Amino acid sequence: MATSPIWASRPRTRGLVLDLIRAARTISRVELATATGLTGATISEVVRELMGDGLVVEAGRGASTGGKPRTLVQLNRLARYSVGVQLERNICVIVVVDLAGRPVARTSFQGVAAMPPEQALPRVAAQVDALLATAAVDRDKVLGVGLVSYGPQDRRAGVLLTPQPTDQWLRHPVAGRLAETLGLPVLLDNDAAAAAIGEYWMGAVDPGSTYGCIYMATGIGGGVVVAGEVYRGSSSNSVEIGHISIDVNGDQCPCGNIGCLENYAGPAALVRQAIATPGLAQRLALDPASADFLTEFARIAAAANAGDPAARSLVEQSARYIGCAAVTMASLFDVDRIVLAGTSFAVAGSIYQTVIQQEVDRRTFIKRAHPVRVVPSVNGSDAAAIGGAVLVLQSELTPAHSRPDDGVPPAPAGTGEAP
Incomplete structure (x- = not known):
């Protein structure tokens, strides 16, 4: 576990300055003072402290504006690391990122969904250990692990509030058990x-x-992210867009709602629809007995991208349903951009992006005030895993981002202290 002073409680000023340096890539002390409204002396003191902890280094001088060129500072990217673990129903993705959030190592494997948590979590821990060793990352520089998965969840208790993939996972202390095994x-x-x-x-x-x-x-x-902060709601289970109703006469979802988006537009739904489409399942060699919906969906997406009319029709229909959800998101939160992230968007992103953008342009209430752009994630299919690692960096290094209505982020399991 990391033992440097940044793991302990820090002034908000320190986190604010560090976040500005991160966002700017390179910046001078004068620019930091201007951006924060703090005095030059305070900025110099904070930067000196950050440099003493090895988090920030000088990066040469900026262009002259008539006087002495200003000395620039930047993050020391190799000073700290974090790990992101995406625990999906069909796949587990693990990434190691540096202090700037840039991936330095990655691995993925299948089979976790078929295991009870007592067996799956030690396997995840072993993969994390192996990845850190392969990347030659000093564990003393690792701030922690961001374990990200589907909801609903109790973030503070570190448990999943869903019996998926099996009943054994319901309320199992996934964060605590993984922390005990890893020592992180x-x-x-x-x-x-x-x-x-x-x-x-x-x-x-x-x-x-x-x-x-x-x-x-x-x-x-x-x-939804507002000025760098995730909108949490009252229990950090907000914006479950897959469980908004798009058919008031639809079937009941296991979540309790009726006609949920996920049951019409999600990968599992498209696989069911493809199997029910005459000739398509045989043409794409789909396996009706397979529970690996990501692989089966990827076959449908590949066929759609290649111009198969039946496959493309299914993907476009899914995209229109998700476009309806995107319109709802834009209307509720007045967003200026909607990012499409995740493995399934990565394999059929161009179709989804085009159709969802069309729906947003045609139907969004706020379009007269400003456009809403639909864009692919810069982090591709690993967006959740990378984001999990980033959440660790953010919660430990930039406390200035704590939201008053969400309180201080919960103490990561295994630390025994609030960040």
């Missing part, structure tokens, strides 16, 4: 929220913007 703090969060914040950390969006993320892997989720 573990922070549980929603995969869609993680994917959303990853866009902010990687500089893909304006720091002051309000944007949404629709996340699709095995299921469909959503997240």
Whole structure:
């Protein structure tokens, strides 16, 4: 576990300055003072402290503006690391990122969904250990692990509030057990929220913007980010876009709602629809008995991309349904951008992006005030895993982002202290 002073409680000023340095890539002390409104002396003191901890280094001098060129500072990217673990129904993705949130190592494997948590979590821990060793990352520099998965969740208790993939996972202390095995703090969060914040950390969006993320892997989720902060709601189970009703006369979803989006537009739904389409299942060699919906969906997406009329019709219909959800997101949160993230969007992104953008342009209430752009995630199919690692960096290094209505982020399991 990391033992440097940044793991302990820090002044908000320190986190604010560090976040500005991260976002700017390189910046002078004078520019930091201007951006924060703090005195030059205070900025110099904070920067000196950050440099003493090894988090910030000098990066040469900027262009002269008539006087002495200003000395620039930047993050020391190799000073700290974090790990992101995306625990999906069909796949587990693990990434290691540096202090700037840039991936330095990655692995993925299948089979976790078929295991009870007592067997699956030690396997995940072994893969994390192996990846850190392969990347030659000093564990003393690892801040923690962001474990991201589907909801609903109890973030503070570190448990899933859903019997998926099996009943054994319901209320199992996934964060605590993984922390005990790894000897590293573990922070549980929603995969869609993680994917959303990853866009902010990687500089893909304006720091002051309000944007949404629709996340699709095995299921469909959503997240909204306001000025660099994930919108949490009262229990951090907000923006579950896959469980909004798009058919008031539809079938009941296991979540309790009627006609949920996920049951019409998600990968599992498309696989069912493809199997029911005469000739399509045989043509694409779909396996009706397979529970690996990501692989089966990828075959449908590949056929759609290649111009198969039946496959493309199914994907476009899914995209129109998700376009309806995107319109709802834009109307509720007044977003200026909607990011499409996750494995399933990565394999059929161009079709989804085009159709969803058309629906948003045609139907969004706010279109007279400003456009709403639909864009792919900069983090591709690993958006959730990278976002999980970023959430650890954000919660530990930039406490200035704590929301008053969400309180201080929960202590990662295994630390015994609030960040």
